[in-house]
Amino acid sequence: MPGRLQRARSGEAVAEAAVPVLSAADYQGILADTLAAGHRLLACWGEPRPEGRVLVTAAIAGDRDPTVGLLSTLAGGPLPSLAGECPAVHLFERELAEQLGVVPAGHPWFKPVRFEPPLRPGPDPWGRTLPLAGVAGVPPFFAVEGEEVHEVAVGPVHAGVIEPGHFRFQCHGESVLHLEISLGYQHRGVERLLAGGPTARTVALVESIAGDTAVGHALAHARAVEGLAGVEAPPRAAALRAVALELERLASHVGGLGGLAADIGFQPTASACGALRAEFLNALAELCGNRFGRGLVIPGGVRFDLSAGEAAALAARIDRAWAQVEGTARVFFRAASVRNRIDGIGVVAPRLARRLGLVGPSGRASGIATDARASHPFPPYDAARLTPAVQEAGDVAARARIRRDEAAWSAAFVAAALRALPPGPVAVAVPPPRGDRLVISLVEGWRGEICHAIRTGADGRFARYKVVDPSFHDWMGLQVALRGQQISDFPLCNKSFDLSYAGHDL
Amino acid sequence: MIGILRARLRLGHQTIAFPGGAARLPARFRGRPALAPDRCAAGCAACADVCPTGAVLGTGAGGLAIDAGACVFCGRCQEACPARAIVFTRDHRLAMRAREELVVRGDAPTLARALDGRMRRLFGRSLKLRQVSAGGCGGCEAELNAAGNVQFDLGRFGIQFVASPRHADGLVVTGPVGANMRDALRRTWEATPAPRLLVAVGACAISGGVFAGSPVCGDGLDGAIDGVPVDLYVPGCPPHPVTLIDGLLRLLGRLEGDRPESLAGAP
Numbered sequence: 001m002p003g004r005l006q007r008a009r010s011g012e013a014v015a016e017a018a019v020p021v022l023s024a025a026d027y028q029g030i031l032a033d034t035l036a037a038g039h040r041l042l043a044c045w046g047e048p049r050p051e052g053r054v055l056v057t058a059a060i061a062g063d064r065d066p067t068v069g070l071l072s073t074l075a076g077g078p079l080p081s082l083a084g085e086c087p088a089v090h091l092f093e094r095e096l097a098e099q100l101g102v103v104p105a106g107h108p109w110f111k112p113v114r115f116e117p118p119l120r121p122g123p124d125p126w127g128r129t130l131p132l133a134g135v136a137g138v139p140p141f142f143a144v145e146g147e148e149v150h151e152v153a154v155g156p157v158h159a160g161v162i163e164p165g166h167f168r169f170q171c172h173g174e175s176v177l178h179l180e181i182s183l184g185y186q187h188r189g190v191e192r193l194l195a196g197g198p199t200a201r202t203v204a205l206v207e208s209i210a211g212d213t214a215v216g217h218a219l220a221h222a223r224a225v226e227g228l229a230g231v232e233a234p235p236r237a238a239a240l241r242a243v244a245l246e247l248e249r250l251a252s253h254v255g256g257l258g259g260l261a262a263d264i265g266f267q268p269t270a271s272a273c274g275a276l277r278a279e280f281l282n283a284l285a286e287l288c289g290n291r292f293g294r295g296l297v298i299p300g301g302v303r304f305d306l307s308a309g310e311a312a313a314l315a316a317r318i319d320r321a322w323a324q325v326e327g328t329a330r331v332f333f334r335a336a337s338v339r340n341r342i343d344g345i346g347v348v349a350p351r352l353a354r355r356l357g358l359v360g361p362s363g364r365a366s367g368i369a370t371d372a373r374a375s376h377p378f379p380p381y382d383a384a385r386l387t388p389a390v391q392e393a394g395d396v397a398a399r400a401r402i403r404r405d406e407a408a409w410s411a412a413f414v415a416a417a418l419r420a421l422p423p424g425p426v427a428v429a430v431p432p433p434r435g436d437r438l439v440i441s442l443v444e445g446w447r448g449e450i451c452h453a454i455r456t457g458a459d460g461r462f463a464r465y466k467v468v469d470p471s472f473h474d475w476m477g478l479q480v481a482l483r484g485q486q487i488s489d490f491p492l493c494n495k496s497f498d499l500s501y502a503g504h505d506l
Numbered sequence: 507m508i509g510i511l512r513a514r515l516r517l518g519h520q521t522i523a524f525p526g527g528a529a530r531l532p533a534r535f536r537g538r539p540a541l542a543p544d545r546c547a548a549g550c551a552a553c554a555d556v557c558p559t560g561a562v563l564g565t566g567a568g569g570l571a572i573d574a575g576a577c578v579f580c581g582r583c584q585e586a587c588p589a590r591a592i593v594f595t596r597d598h599r600l601a602m603r604a605r606e607e608l609v610v611r612g613d614a615p616t617l618a619r620a621l622d623g624r625m626r627r628l629f630g631r632s633l634k635l636r637q638v639s640a641g642g643c644g645g646c647e648a649e650l651n652a653a654g655n656v657q658f659d660l661g662r663f664g665i666q667f668v669a670s671p672r673h674a675d676g677l678v679v680t681g682p683v684g685a686n687m688r689d690a691l692r693r694t695w696e697a698t699p700a701p702r703l704l705v706a707v708g709a710c711a712i713s714g715g716v717f718a719g720s721p722v723c724g725d726g727l728d729g730a731i732d733g734v735p736v737d738l739y740v741p742g743c744p745p746h747p748v749t750l751i752d753g754l755l756r757l758l759g760r761l762e763g764d765r766p767e768s769l770a771g772a773p
């Protein structure tokens with residue numbers, strides 16, 4: 001990473017003044033160079049400043065450097081778009097325009113992201129009249145022209161028990177030329193509600209960023225707040241948090257394999273995984289009373305402990321459940337009827353995945369060997385020496401295999417961790433956050449890298465709280481995966497990415 | 507094929523005994539709060555201070571009350587109370603027919619009333635529901651899906667989620683009703699043939715939950731579709747599948763009173 005960045009470890013708060021405020025040209029030059037050199041953009045956000053200006057900050061990271069690089073610029077007008085050169089920034093640029101009116105000049109597909117009102121009133125980049133009347137999914141949509149081309153529109157309300165989103169397919173016969181996904185229907189103003197905190201509501205709110213990633217987001221939040229306060233959770237709390245994070249991953253990956261099996265019509269694995277997923281959710285409930293781990297992780301540690309007997313019983317339960325998952329997964333991956341449906345379907349080639357900045361299992365299935373548990377580890381992952389699971393094929397099968405392999409690691413990790421919980425307290429007192437600080441907190445949730453960025457004001461309150469759910473990086477992956485596919489493969493491809501609408505929409 | 511059958515046999519029978527037998531809820535499960543206001547120390551509001559959603563409506567001997575429709579069942583209030591005036595029981599029966607009935611004041615359970623005779627005749631043996639997420643985090647959807655899996659098997663009661671509102675007898679709505687979903691929700695309701703039911707699932711759909719007061723959301727389903735009242739409220743964040751099944755069965759008059767077999771296993 002170039003020298004002109006401020007570096008910080010994930011979860012380490014730095015003084016606001018230490019982050020360099022560069023000229024727009026320098027800021028963008030550094031950003032483009034580091035991304036081209038293989039770094040990834042963790043987050044990019046704006047904060048209102050006087051005279052209509054906007055302080056834009058980017059956080060970047062690489063695989064071989066356990067720090068995060070921070071750089072800012074003060075935008076007084078449009079910034080030239082980098083999206084053509086570095087597609088990974090395309091949605092961040094649109095978001096910056098939507099939230100604070102910083103227009104990315106020359107952006108190849110300049111649209112709102114969530115159809116949300118701006119964080120500060122000002123001229124609308126799209127010339128719409130404010131206030132917006134609650135309209136998401138408004139045209140234009142990218143259209144393909146030609147006599148035999150037709151368009152298929154699906155959503156926001158879908159056929160299953162699933163969150164809302166709008167899908168526009170450009171098709172030639174059965175085959176998909178292009179898919180555009182328009183989201184924002186689940187927008188509920190998470191970042192606005194978090195600003196001004198911490199309050200009694202804060203933890204419950206971060207647990208509701210994506211309901212299937214309550215532990216991941218609560219942990220990213222807790223570590224950020226601990227960094228701002230200058231404390232660290234005790235070892236027993238760190239271990240229990242990791243147990244919960246891996247249980248969340250297990251439940252989601254096992255449930256995801258079951259979902260794929262259901263979409264293929266492979267009933268044995270579909271129903272077995274549905275029931276086995278519950279084993280891991282119920283393990284979370286044994287720990288904290290809630291099947292999604294809500295209420296467990298708080299700044300300073302965790303709220304619940306396990307006795308030696310309870311921990312041993314839980315470990316045995318995980319071992320038993322995992323043995324059953326292995327059995328049903330083996331049957332799944334061996335069946336010819338399954339292989340026919342998942343091999344070579346929904347491919348994202350590694351080079352494209354890298355340019356798009358895919359993260360998590362979706363990225364690792366396309367050869368990106370990045371996992372924040374390995375690249376930016378915190379206790380107890382620093383001692384766990386995880387090697388990221390990687391596949392090269394980038395298809396539905398690769399994404400499914402990644403999930404099986406990661407779940408296997410998690411099951412072994414959880415059982416071992418429960419049998420060797422370090423002694424001591426499960427929480428420490430957390431003083432109020434220090435003022436004028438900036439912290440970036442990274443946690444590898446089951447979908448990939450979760451990033452929480454908090455800047456405190458002079459009073460120690462959250463002046464800006466930026467959340468990046470891994471889905472924000474990955475929805476583009478699903479769109480390109482559909483190119484050249486049969487439209488009937490959409491449900492399977494969608495399930496193989498298994499992205500969050502709520503996490504994207506905030 | 508033999509491998510498939512062997513794997514299937516090893517799994518055995520998975521469906522829970524509930525409602526005929528115990529629901530087997532985890533020891534730390536937080537269900538209906540039981541309140542003992544006479545234990546409150548004068549002037550203490552420790553519970554209300556820690557509550558993330560303002561669900562503690564009143565404190566003290568005369569007024570201690572928890573709105574189960576706003577509560578996310580985090581248990582913070584119980585933790586904060588020095589007098590054990592708030593204790594979360596493992597009673598999973600939380601669903602109610604009217605918004606005010608969700609307010610818990612003492613320690614006696616209230617149970618959801620059944621539909622009237624005509625609606626019961628229409629829906630009692632077969633109820634098809636269409637789900638709409640209107641904001642929210644996707645957590646309730648996960649539990650609604652779980653309610654249909656082999657473990658909880660909602661289908662064995664003749665209750666099913668269907669793909670189209672045109673095929674549905676009612677809507678199950680989750681989320682606080684964000685501004686961006688208000689129109690789609692109304693249109694889905696209009697596409698559902700009458701007579702039809704409206705069910706609010708989860709703290710968000712009942713009261714806004716953790717998103718209450720958001721500038722881009724409503725505070726739940728009440729009043730979100732002009733002039734349409736809610737028929738059943740299912741509290742929780744998210745509600746446990748057993749809470750949902752219990753609520754729907756009571757609504758249909760298929761589970762009544764306080765029979766012990768309709769209770770969770772003893773704590």
Ligand code: SF4
Pocket residue numbers: 553556557558559560561562572576577578579580581582583584
């Ligand atoms: S359990 Fe319910 S009432 Fe008690 S603090 Fe949590 S949300 Fe508030």
